[in-house]
Amino acid sequence: MDKLLNLKTAESEKVSHSDYFRIAISVDCVIFGYDKKELKILLIKSDLAEFSDLWSLLGDLVRPNEDLETASYRILKERTGLDDVYLEQVYTFGSLNRHPSGRVITVAYYSLVDINHLHLKLTHNELHWHRLTDIKNLAFDHQLILNTCLQRIREQVMEKPVIFNLLPEKFSLRELQELYQSILGVNLDRRNFRKKISLKDWVVDLDEMESDVPHRPGKLYKAKVQLRKKQAKKRLQSQL
Amino acid sequence: MDKLLNLKTAESEKVSHSDYFRIAISVDCVIFGYDKKELKILLIKSDLAEFSDLWSLLGDLVRPNEDLETASYRILKERTGLDDVYLEQVYTFGSLNRHPSGRVITVAYYSLVDINHLHLKLTHNELHWHRLTDIKNLAFDHQLILNTCLQRIREQVMEKPVIFNLLPEKFSLRELQELYQSILGVNLDRRNFRKKISLKDWVVDLDEMESDVPHRPGKLYKAKVQLRKKQAKKRLQSQL
DNA sequence: CAGGACGGTGGCAAACAGCCAATAAAATCC
DNA sequence: GGATTTTATTGGCTGTTTGCCACCGTCCTG
Numbered sequence: 455m456d457k458l459l460n461l462k463t464a465e466s467e468k469v470s471h472s473d474y475f476r477i478a479i480s481v482d483c484v485i486f487g488y489d490k491k492e493l494k495i496l497l498i499k500s501d502l503a504e505f506s507d508l509w510s511l512l513g514d515l516v517r518p519n520e521d522l523e524t525a526s527y528r529i530l531k532e533r534t535g536l537d538d539v540y541l542e543q544v545y546t547f548g549s550l551n552r553h554p555s556g557r558v559i560t561v562a563y564y565s566l567v568d569i570n571h572l573h574l575k576l577t578h579n580e581l582h583w584h585r586l587t588d589i590k591n592l593a594f595d596h597q598l599i600l601n602t603c604l605q606r607i608r609e610q611v612m613e614k615p616v617i618f619n620l621l622p623e624k625f626s627l628r629e630l631q632e633l634y635q636s637i638l639g640v641n642l643d644r645r646n647f648r649k650k651i652s653l654k655d656w657v658v659d660l661d662e663m664e665s666d667v668p669h670r671p672g673k674l675y676k677a678k679v680q681l682r683k684k685q686a687k688k689r690l691q692s693q694l
Numbered sequence: 695m696d697k698l699l700n701l702k703t704a705e706s707e708k709v710s711h712s713d714y715f716r717i718a719i720s721v722d723c724v725i726f727g728y729d730k731k732e733l734k735i736l737l738i739k740s741d742l743a744e745f746s747d748l749w750s751l752l753g754d755l756v757r758p759n760e761d762l763e764t765a766s767y768r769i770l771k772e773r774t775g776l777d778d779v780y781l782e783q784v785y786t787f788g789s790l791n792r793h794p795s796g797r798v799i800t801v802a803y804y805s806l807v808d809i810n811h812l813h814l815k816l817t818h819n820e821l822h823w824h825r826l827t828d829i830k831n832l833a834f835d836h837q838l839i840l841n842t843c844l845q846r847i848r849e850q851v852m853e854k855p856v857i858f859n860l861l862p863e864k865f866s867l868r869e870l871q872e873l874y875q876s877i878l879g880v881n882l883d884r885r886n887f888r889k890k891i892s893l894k895d896w897v898v899d900l901d902e903m904e905s906d907v908p909h910r911p912g913k914l915y916k917a918k919v920q921l922r923k924k925q926a927k928k929r930l931q932s933q934l
Numbered sequence: 935c936a937g938g939a940c941g942g943t944g945g946c947a948a949a950c951a952g953c954c955a956a957t958a959a960a961a962t963c964c
Numbered sequence: 965g966g967a968t969t970t971t972a973t974t975g976g977c978t979g980t981t982t983g984c985c986a987c988c989g990t991c992c993t994g
Contacts, residue, residue: 476758477719479788479799518716518797522788546786546801548719548762557758559719561786628971645974646952653950669970670960868940885943886983893981909939910991 480560481525482513482596483541484603485534487569488620492585493636494569495600496533497592499580504554505593509584511600513560526563533581535573538682540566540619544606545599552595564603566619586636611637615656618677626664626672627651720800721765722753722836723781724843725774727809728860732825733876734809735840736773737832739820744794745833749824751840753800766803773821775813778922780806780859784846785839792835804843806859826876851877855896858917866904866912867891 485496497509512533516525522543531537541563548559569583592600611617611634618625620633631647651657657675664671725736737749752773756765762783771777781803788799809823832840851857851874858865860873871887891897897915904911 477717477756479717479719516717516788516799519790521790522786522799543785545783546762548756548801550759550761559756559762561788626972643953644972645954648973649975650951667971668961670958670972672972866941883984884941885985888942890982907940908992910941910989912941 477557477559479516480513480558481516481522481529482511482560482562482599483526483529484511484544484562484564484600485530486564486566486607486620487583488633488636489569489583491632491636492587493633494583495586495589496567497582497584497589498533500593502554502593508591508593509582509589509596510593511562511596512581515558516561522561526565530565530567534567536567540616540681542606542610542616544603547595547599549595560599562599562603564607566607566616568620568622570622608638614681615654615677615679616681618656618680619682621677623676624660624662624674625676626674627657628672630657630675717797717799719756720753720798721756721762721769722751722800722802722839723766723769724751724784724802724804724840725770726804726806726847726860727823728873728876729809729823731872731876732827733873734823735826735829736807737822737824737829738773740833742794742833748831748833749822749829749836750833751802751836752821755798756801762801766805770805770807774807776807780856780921782846782850782856784843787835787839789835800839802839802843804847806847806856808860808862810862848878854921855894855917855919856921858896858920859922861917863916864900864902864914865916866914868912870897870915 487494487496496512498512500506500508500510512529514525514529516522520528523541526541527537527539530539530541542565544562544564546559546561550557552558552560586604589597589600591597607616617630617633617637621629627648630651631642631644634647635641656678658678660674660676662674664674727734727736736752738752740746740748740750752769754765754769756762760768763781766781767777767779770779770781782805784802784804786799786801790797792798792800826844829837829840831837847856857870857873857877861869867888870891871882871884874887875881896918898918900914900916902914904914
């Protein structure tokens with residue numbers, strides 16, 4: 455039950471109505487990319503003195519007139535220029551002291567983008583891709599948020615065809631396998647991998663070959679379905 | 695990135711600092727129980743005129759000095775008297791118009807309680823257990839929240855030993871199977887079920903028998919591990 | 935003491951998952 | 965252009981898991 459107008463309980467414990475509006479809410483996006491056979495995360499230099507020289511996730515406060523998804527898409531659009539990306543809510547973090555400037559509850563989303571298909575405005579904000587394996591100390595509780603999102607994506611990557619959002623439109627099975635290995639952190643048997651992928655019926659053979667590779671070129675494939683913004687919304691609504 | 699003190703972006707779009715504190719945050723608990731071979735949900739009569747005669751989930755606004763889990767436990771304690779329950783965050787709902795009285799973002803939790811081991815204060819608040827199959831129109835977006843939590847519990851019930859929170863301490867394998875069937879909405883083969891449970895190593899044979907049953911009594915078991923409040927906290931922290 | 939309800943148990947077949955190696959095609963190097 | 969390197973492509977064997985099925989025993993009730 456939500457109650458705004460019925461504050462009997464609250465009043466009896468000396469909490470005034472306006473106190474309930476002393477909590478701010480933000481979204482933080484764990485933006486995954488994939489390049490040079492490594493999983494990357496997009497981070498920005500923290501703008502808080504407490505965390506000077508630390509990196510943090512991309513996020514912002516939620517505005518009174520936008521819903522959570524809209525806020526996430528806004529952040530992604532502002533930072534990456536993309537607005538047709540895969541985005542999924544993961545978890546909400548609300549510890550009392552997670553933000554040094556006050557009470558901020560944050561809703562974490564993960565996002566998957568094709569790192570080579572976007573051109574960041576890297577000019578005046580310190581925005582950079584970091585290898586997952588290099589990330590150590592993040593500002594706030596962003597390390598926890600990142601770990602939680604990574605765990606979620608690992609769970610989902612074999613269940614739903616989300617992974618293709620990290621790849622260019624055309625890709626070889628070798629590239630796909632290397633990406634899976636980066637995400638899961640294990641090596642996969644090539645033949646078993648190809649069997650499993652073909653069973654899942656997620657990719658379409660394009661009848662084209664790689665070019666500009668220093669070895670025998672492989673066949674190119676594309677994703678059969680691409681889970682993106684619109685599809686994600688439909689999916690949520692269908693839960694009703 | 696969270697920003698409270700750096701509101702350049704916001705100001706340039708005519709959003710003042712105080713606007714960010716016009717969003718309230720609540721938690722809503724989907725409290726599952728199990729009785730008479732049916733899955734039940736604990737609901738309360740909505741106290742909003744807009745939703746008169748509709749039932750709603752148990753929830754309340756989050757206080758400025760409590761974190762999300764604390765708020766959920768407080769609600770459970772207030773309503774059910776229990777404070778050692780299994781509780782898990784599921785999803786956060788933040789549509790603009792989900793609450794008729796203003797902007798309220800709510801974090802949904804599901805909870806599993808032993809329905810026969812608690813004595814509700816059913817006196818002056820209209821608080822009742824409802825059969826899952828009877829629930830039709832809930833207040834707010836609570837039907838969506840319920841469906842989302844139900845989906846989550848269905849995903850988790852074969853993965854983690856959470857289900858025992860719905861049962862009394864001692865139970866027979868038949869009771870356990872019937873509970874699984876209620877949650878999953880399917881019938882299970884008895885022999886396969888028993889094989890699978892014994893493989894999972896979640897239960898301990900108590901060397902006791904059912905009594906007061908109008909048929910041949912079965913063996914009684916108890917849960918080997920009980921995921922409850924303290925364990926849940928440890929689990930979250932270990933993600934760090 | 936007969937009937938009803940449930941308890942307890944295992945084997946067979948199909949699908950799936952993990953493991954392994956040999957040949958072919960293209961690029962590079964000399 | 966021949967040798968070398970790198971990767972592509974493909975299938976069968978094996979152990980494991982999953983799904984499906986039926987009978988006899990025991991306790992209770994009437």
